[in-house]
Amino acid sequence: MANLTTRLGSLTLPNPVLTASGCAASGQELHQFFDVATLGAVVTKSIMTRPRSGRPTPRMAETPSGMLNSIGLQGPGIDAFLEKDLPWLSEHGARVVVSIAGGHTDEYVALARRLYDNPAVSMIEVNISCPNVESRGQVFACDPAASGRVIGAVRRAADPKVPVFAKLSPDVTDITVIARACAEAGADGLSLINTLLGMAIDTDTLAPVLGGVTGGLSGPAIRPVAVRCVWQVHQVLPHLPILGMGGIRSGLDALQFIAAGASAVSVGTAVFGDPTAPARVLAELEQALDERGFASVADAVGIAHKSVAEPVKEPA
Numbered sequence: 001m002a003n004l005t006t007r008l009g010s011l012t013l014p015n016p017v018l019t020a021s022g023c024a025a026s027g028q029e030l031h032q033f034f035d036v037a038t039l040g041a042v043v044t045k046s047i048m049t050r051p052r053s054g055r056p057t058p059r060m061a062e063t064p065s066g067m068l069n070s071i072g073l074q075g076p077g078i079d080a081f082l083e084k085d086l087p088w089l090s091e092h093g094a095r096v097v098v099s100i101a102g103g104h105t106d107e108y109v110a111l112a113r114r115l116y117d118n119p120a121v122s123m124i125e126v127n128i129s130c131p132n133v134e135s136r137g138q139v140f141a142c143d144p145a146a147s148g149r150v151i152g153a154v155r156r157a158a159d160p161k162v163p164v165f166a167k168l169s170p171d172v173t174d175i176t177v178i179a180r181a182c183a184e185a186g187a188d189g190l191s192l193i194n195t196l197l198g199m200a201i202d203t204d205t206l207a208p209v210l211g212g213v214t215g216g217l218s219g220p221a222i223r224p225v226a227v228r229c230v231w232q233v234h235q236v237l238p239h240l241p242i243l244g245m246g247g248i249r250s251g252l253d254a255l256q257f258i259a260a261g262a263s264a265v266s267v268g269t270a271v272f273g274d275p276t277a278p279a280r281v282l283a284e285l286e287q288a289l290d291e292r293g294f295a296s297v298a299d300a301v302g303i304a305h306k307s308v309a310e311p312v313k314e315p316a
């Protein structure tokens with residue numbers, strides 16, 4: 001059997017399959033379908049400093065091979081999270097990746113400080129796909145300087161024992177520029193990718209379907225974009241660990257991300273159709289690694305790069 005242990009910076013996980021932020025709340029609902037402690041880790045919904053009610057309804061729309069959501073970071077805020085959700089996860093033996101989000105750098109820093117020296121926190125994932133209030137709402141993750149500022153500030157404020165991962169948006173011209181800015185600012189790794197910005201129009205009312213007008217596209221439709229992002233970033237930063245995600249529904253989907261350079265994967269949208277998806281993906285991945293003769297997950301990380309001698313420079 002392949003050794004499933006994997007590392008995300010200084011964090012060692014028993015296996016490489018995690019939930020994706022926002023798709024499993026804080027793990028309680030999934031626990032009725034499988035033991036959340038059997039996953040590599042649970043990634044929480046992005047937590048903010050204060051409770052938030054999110055964006056107007058409707059907040060979900062189906063699309064071919066994916067879904068659009070405009071939840072708008074609805075959540076209980078850090079106080080309730082520390083009081084209820086984090087202790088629940090810890091009591092149930094889950095390793096916890098806490099996703100944090102904010103509108104300015106100080107908010108991210110305040111959240112990192114609140115998580116300091118808390119043994120229940122295994123890792124921090126910094127969701128920088130949020131509008132920067134100090135920069136007329138430009139999304140942090142679309143600006144290398146702003147991304148680097150937030151990540152550097154969080155890295156300095158966070159517990160040094162806890163890895164800090166930057167979660168990047170695919171909605172940029174060159175994701176490697178943002179990846180390098182985060183790495184130079186001290187990110188211990190990268191989560192790739194957040195949703196792609198999309199929208200849908202109702203052809204009866206001729207109005208946008210989502211109450212928030214635009215929303216994030218996720219699910220199998222975005223998988224090739226996500227695999228491409230993991231590939232490109234691993235090519236330029238081969239030693240920086242990557243948590244890959246985007247449309248993973250099966251063990252073979254997960255294997256694509258690992259072969260492109262991810263050390264672990266998150267399963268998001270698939271959970272809405274099949275709440276057992278993360279546990280199933282883990283079992284299927286283990287089988288796929290065994291069938292291909294891998295002694296460990298680590299041996300498969302980035303292996304697809306070996307089949308390409310030179311980076312392809314021409315347009316596709």
Ligand SMILES: Cc1cc2nc3c(=O)[nH]c(=O)nc-3n(C[C@H](O)[C@H](O)[C@H](O)COP(=O)(O)O)c2cc1C
Nearest residue numbers: 020021022046069127193194218219246247268269
């Ligand atoms: C309903 C929903 C809510 C999400 N909420 C968050 C969030 O709070 N923070 C975050 O970083 N990403 C969030 N995401 C993005 C996912 O974590 C993931 O990056 C993306 O959906 C791609 O993976 P998937 O196709 O497997 O869902 C959300 C996605 C969905 C579908």
